[in-house]
Amino acid sequence: MSKIVMFSPYLSKNAIVYAEEVMKSRWIGQGQKVNDFENKFKSIFNIPFPVAVNSVSSAIKIALDIAGVNPGDEVITTAQTCTWTNHPILEQYAKPVFADIQYETGNIDPNDIEKRITKKTKAIIVAHWAGYPADMDEISRIAQKHDMKVIEDASDALGAKYKNKIIGTISDFTCFSFQAIKQITAGEGGILIVLNKKDFKSAMRRRWYGIDRINRKPTVEGYYDFDVTERGYGYHMTNINAAIGLANLEECKKIKSRRREVVKKYMESFKKIKGLSLLESKSDRESANELFTVHVKNREKFCKKMASNGIETSIIHMRNDAYAIFGGLRKDLPALDRFSKTNISLPLHNNLSDRDVDYIIKTIKNGW
Numbered sequence: 600m601s602k603i604v605m606f607s608p609y610l611s612k613n614a615i616v617y618a619e620e621v622m623k624s625r626w627i628g629q630g631q632k633v634n635d636f637e638n639k640f641k642s643i644f645n646i647p648f649p650v651a652v653n654s655v656s657s658a659i660k661i662a663l664d665i666a667g668v669n670p671g672d673e674v675i676t677t678a679q680t681c682t683w684t685n686h687p688i689l690e691q692y693a694k695p696v697f698a699d700i701q702y703e704t705g706n707i708d709p710n711d712i713e714k715r716i717t718k719k720t721k722a723i724i725v726a727h728w729a730g731y732p733a734d735m736d737e738i739s740r741i742a743q744k745h746d747m748k749v750i751e752d753a754s755d756a757l758g759a760k761y762k763n764k765i766i767g768t769i770s771d772f773t774c775f776s777f778q779a780i781k782q783i784t785a786g787e788g789g790i791l792i793v794l795n796k797k798d799f800k801s802a803m804r805r806r807w808y809g810i811d812r813i814n815r816k817p818t819v820e821g822y823y824d825f826d827v828t829e830r831g832y833g834y835h836m837t838n839i840n841a842a843i844g845l846a847n848l849e850e851c852k853k854i855k856s857r858r859r860e861v862v863k864k865y866m867e868s869f870k871k872i873k874g875l876s877l878l879e880s881k882s883d884r885e886s887a888n889e890l891f892t893v894h895v896k897n898r899e900k901f902c903k904k905m906a907s908n909g910i911e912t913s914i915i916h917m918r919n920d921a922y923a924i925f926g927g928l929r930k931d932l933p934a935l936d937r938f939s940k941t942n943i944s945l946p947l948h949n950n951l952s953d954r955d956v957d958y959i960i961k962t963i964k965n966g967w
């Protein structure tokens with residue numbers, strides 16, 4: 600049996616067809632395919648105002664701009680995430696302030712957010728660990744009370760639901776990723792979702808150097824008439840990436856239902872295993888099943904046992920405060936300390952066969 604890997608990108612057959620069409624069309628940069636990708640996203644998830652960009656970090660950066668996070672401001676965030684979530688705060692010359700997480704979910708703990716608020720706090724960044732929605736009601740309430748914006752890094756939460764609302768319709772800004780190993784990939788890419796037309800127009804301009812591509816007027820000299828009034832970036836998605844993303848989005852239902860099937864099997868099989876506990880799974884929300892994380896005792900032994908049986912496992916992300924750029928390990932995050940010691944993720948992707956899944960379950964049931 601060949602090695603069972605943690606991640607394996609799923610590419611629909613049409614991804615190659617659509618990408619080839621784009622490459623033969625002479626319009627390979629941002630163009631119609633990007634619009635098609637945004638429209639498909641809108642229609643599948645019923646989410647207004649999607650702005651396709653080249654990564655989730657770019658989406659977060661634009662969100663921080665529009666939210667008015669300036670140098671010296673503070674942003675409350677989680678350390679239990681990809682560093683991609685928090686680099687944009689540094690880019691803004693603002694300060695990431697790490698709140699503790701919940702051991703049972705890996706998500707930011709609303710009870711710890713309020714304690715960290717100062718006069719300088721402008722925004723809260725929420726990441727949904729493994730695709731399981733954070734406590735958005737509590738977080739939104741705190742943000743409203745203190746007049747702060749909420750930015751969701753929903754890289755792992757595509758299609759996830761919280762109290763019958765789809766992730767992307769709750770906060771001022773929601774950011775999704777279509778990076779190589781995400782359940783829907785565009786090769787690389789992201790989408791920023793905003794809730795109103797004003798922010799939408801601003802985001803559309805900012806992703807392409809502050810230029811309004813729709814309303815600029817062509818001139819006889821072969822240029823355009825426009826002004827630039829905001830800071831802008833080269834954060835746009837290309838037609839090539841959009842073609843790949845569009846083809847994969849068309850298979851979204853199939854991709855998601857297979858993941859649900861695997862996760863269901865994992866959860867049923869791991870209910871009563873000594874030394875292993877599942878993360879929280881409340882009936883008021885639905886995970887996007889981007890990752891499958893559990894807590895285990897003797898993690899090193901667990902990983903070695905799995906590796907010796909040809910199964911990859913991973914802690915996925917190191918707590919961000921461990922890195923020097925974020926100021927070094929904090930001592931005031933006790934739940935994160937616990938989480939960091941016992942969490943481990945198992946392979947979950949759309950190229951896993953039933954045989955692979957059964958083998959992973961059998962290996963774990965044999966103990967470590």
Ligand SMILES: *Cc1c(COP(=O)(O)O)cnc(C)c1O
Pocket residue numbers: 653654655656657680681683684726752754755775776777778781788789
């Ligand atoms: C994958 C991931 C990212 C990285 O996304 P990019 O689109 O590559 O920037 C960021 N945050 C989280 C939580 C992720 O899972």
